[in-house]
Amino acid sequence: AQSVTQLDSHVSVSEGTPVLLRCNYSSSYSPSLFWYVQHPNKGLQLLLKYTSAATLVKGINGFEAEFKKSETSFHLTKPSAHMSDAAEYFCVVISGTYKYIFGTGTRLKVLA
Amino acid sequence: EPEVTQTPSHQVTQMGQEVILRCVPISNHLYFYWYRQILGQKVEFLVSFYNNEISEKSEIFDDQFSVERPDGSNFTLKIRSTKLEDSAMYFCASSEVGQIEQYFGPGTRLTVT
Numbered sequence: 500a501q502s503v504t505q506l507d508s509h510v511s512v513s514e515g516t517p518v519l520l521r522c523n524y525s526s527s528y529s530p531s532l533f534w535y536v537q538h539p540n541k542g543l544q545l546l547l548k549y550t551s552a553a554t555l556v557k558g559i560n561g562f563e564a565e566f567k568k569s570e571t572s573f574h575l576t577k578p579s580a581h582m583s584d585a586a587e588y589f590c591v592v593i594s595g596t597y598k599y600i601f602g603t604g605t606r607l608k609v610l611a
Numbered sequence: 612e613p614e615v616t617q618t619p620s621h622q623v624t625q626m627g628q629e630v631i632l633r634c635v636p637i638s639n640h641l642y643f644y645w646y647r648q649i650l651g652q653k654v655e656f657l658v659s660f661y662n663n664e665i666s667e668k669s670e671i672f673d674d675q676f677s678v679e680r681p682d683g684s685n686f687t688l689k690i691r692s693t694k695l696e697d698s699a700m701y702f703c704a705s706s707e708v709g710q711i712e713q714y715f716g717p718g719t720r721l722t723v724t
Contacts, residue, residue, distance in 0.1 A: 531711055542615065543654075543702065543715035550711065589654065593711055597642060598667055599704075601654040 501526050501594040503573075505602035513610045518562075518577040520605045522590030525571065532573045533591040533599075534564055543589065549573060560584070585609045613637040615716035617703050623722045624693055632688045632719045634703030643686045644704040644713060645678065647671070654702065660686065693723045 506521040524530055534546040547558025554566045564575045573590060590602040616635045624630050636643050645657040659666040660678050675691045686705075690697055700720050704713040 533712065535715070540717065542717040543704075545712050545714070548712055595667060597644070597659055597706065597711065597713070598656045598669075599644075599646070599654075599713060600656070601646075603653050 501530060501592045501600050503532070503590045503592045503600060503602040505588075505590050505605050507605050508603065509606045509608065511608040511610060512580045514582055515579050518575070518580045518584065518607065520575040520588050520590075520607065522573045522575065522602060523571050524573055524590075524592050526592060531593040532564075532566065533593075534558065534562070534573075534575045535589045535591060536586045537589065537604075538586045546575070546588075580607075580609045582609050582611065613714075615703055615705055615714050617701075617716035617719050619719060620717065621720045621722070623724065626695060626723055627692050630690050630693055630721065632690075632701050632703075632721070634686045634688075634705075634716055635684050636686055636703070636705030637714055638684070639707065640705035640714070641708050642666075642706040642713075643678075643680070644706075645688045646702045646704065646715075647699040648702070648718075649696075649699040657688070690721075693721075695723050697721060698723045 502525045504523045532549040535543040557563045643660045648654045658668045677689045700718045703716045706713045
C-alpha cells in the first residue's frame with residue numbers, strides 16, 4: 500500500500516534562511532508524489548509534482564523537491580524563507596488510479 | 612485563474628439531520644473528489660466520481676454518504692443522517708482527464724452538535 504510520512508509536525512525557520520520539510524514515502528511501484536500548501540482559510544494549492552521524469556522538481560514560489568529512490572524520500576526545500584511561506588504543507592502520494600494519500604502535514608512558521 | 616469553490620464555508624447541524632455540501636469544480640474538469648479532515652488528523656479520501664458514477668470509494672464512504680452531479684456545474688456530497696463523528700473539514704477537488712494533479716476548494720467546515 501502507498502503511504503507517506505512527514506517527519507516533522509512543526510518547523511520554525513527565520514526569514515531568509517533555508518527551509519527543509521521532510522517526507523518519506525512507501526510504495527510498491529514508482530510513485531507519483533506531490534507537495535501541497537494550505538494557507539489559513541484557503542484551499543490546498545499544488546506546489547509541485549513528481550512523476551518519474553527529472554528527480555529534481557521545481558515548483559512555484561521558489562520551492563523544489565528531490566526524489567531519492569535510495570532513501571525513499573521526497574523532501575521539500577527552499578533556499579530562503581519568506582514570511583508569506585508560513586502555512587501547512589502536505590506531502591501526497593497517489594494510490595491506485597487517482598486517490599490521494601496525504602501525510603499528516605507540517606506546519607511551517609517563519610520568524611521575523 | 613479558475614478555482615474550485617465550495618459552499619457553505621461553515622455548516623452547523625444537529626445530529627441526525629441531513630446535510631448537503633456543494634462544490635463547483637473547474638469547468639473543463641471531469642474527475643471529481645471528496646476528502647475530509649477531522650480536526651488534528653490526516654486528510655482522508657472519501658470518493659472519486661467520473662462520468663456520473665463513483666470510480667472509487669473508501670471504507671468511510673458508507674451508505675449514509677452519497678454524491679451527485681445534479682447539473683453541469685455542481686457536485687454535491689450528501690450525508691443522510693449526520694453523526695457527531697462526521698464533524699470535519701470537507702474538501703472538494705477536481706482534475707482534468709489524463710492529468711493526475713487535483714485542484715482543491717477551500718473546504719466546508721461541518722460541525723455536528
